[in-house]
Amino acid sequence: MIQAILFDLDETLILDHPVSLHALRSCAFYAASWYSLDIPHLIQTAETMAVRLWKSSPVFEYTQRIGHSAGEGLWARYEVQTHPALKTLHDWVPDFRVAVWRESLEAQNIHDDALCEVLAHRYLSERRLYPRYPEIDPLLKALAGYKLGIVTNGVPDLQREKLEGFGLLDRFQAVAVSGELDTGKPQRGIFDHICTELGVEPSACVMVGDNPERDIAGAANAGMKSVWVERGFKPKDPQHPADLEVSNLLEMLPWLEAQ
Secondary structure (H helix, E strand, O other), rough: OEEEEOOOEEEOOOOOHHHHHHHHHHHHHHHHOOOOHOOOOOOHHHHHHHHHHHOOOOOOHHHHHOOOOHHHHHHOOOOOOOOOOHHHHHHHHHHHHHHHHHHHOOOEEEEEEHHHHHHHEEEEEHHOOOOOOOHHHHHHHHHOOOOEEEEEEEHHHHHHHHHHOOOHHHHHOEEHHHHHHHOOOOOOOHHHHHHHHHOOOHHHEEEEEEEEEEHHHHHHHOOOOOEEEEEOOOOOOOOOOOOOOOOOOOHHHHHHHOO
16 A cells, blocks of 8 residues: 655656756846857857866765756755765855856857856856746645655755745655765665655655656665656656656556555
C-alpha cells in the first residue's frame, strides 16, 4: 500500500528552465539597449560560458555530487554553509557571474566591465520569479491522504528559497536537500533519509520526477515505485523505465488509487 508520495522540485512541481531563460533574455535585451548585438547569440553564449566556467570551480566535484548546476550558480546566495565547499562557492561566484557576461559580450567584440557587473546583478533579481505548474494546487489537495515529501538536489538556501517563494514549503511533511546531506539523487542515501523523516518504508513510497537518471533511477535504487512526468526538458530514457509516465501530474491519481 502506498503511504507517501515523494516529489522532485525543479521542473516537476515548479518551472525552472523557462524562468532561467526569462532572466537571460532580460539581461540580453538590457545589453542590447546599450550596444548593437545579436540577442539570441548572446543568450546561447551565456548559457555555454556558464557551464564551461563552472567546470573551473575549485569545488566542481562537490557541485556534481549534490547536483548543483552552473545555472543555479548564477543566482544562489550560499548563505547557509552546511559544507566548507559552500563557503568556497560564496566567495568564488561573484567573479564567475561577471566572467560569464564578460566572455559572452567579448564574443561579439564588446568590452564593458561595468555592464558585465550590471548584468550579473540583473540576473540575480530577474531569476527570482516563482511560477509553479498549474496542476500543483489541485494535485496536492487530491493527495491530502498521503504523506508528502520533497527530494531535491541543490544547495540548501536556494532550494528552500524556491519552496518558500512558490508557497509550497508548508504543504510537505519532510524535505530532503542534497546540499544538507552531502548526498544526492540518484544515490540511495537521500531517499533513505526522507523515508526516515516520514516514518515509512521505501516500498510504501512513490517517487515523482522529470529526470530519468536522477529521479527514476534513484527510486529504483531505493526500492520505490516511480512516476516520470514529461516536461519537455529531459527525454525519456529506456535504461530507467518508470512504473507510470504522465505529461500532467493529475494523470497519476487513478493509478495511485489502484496501487
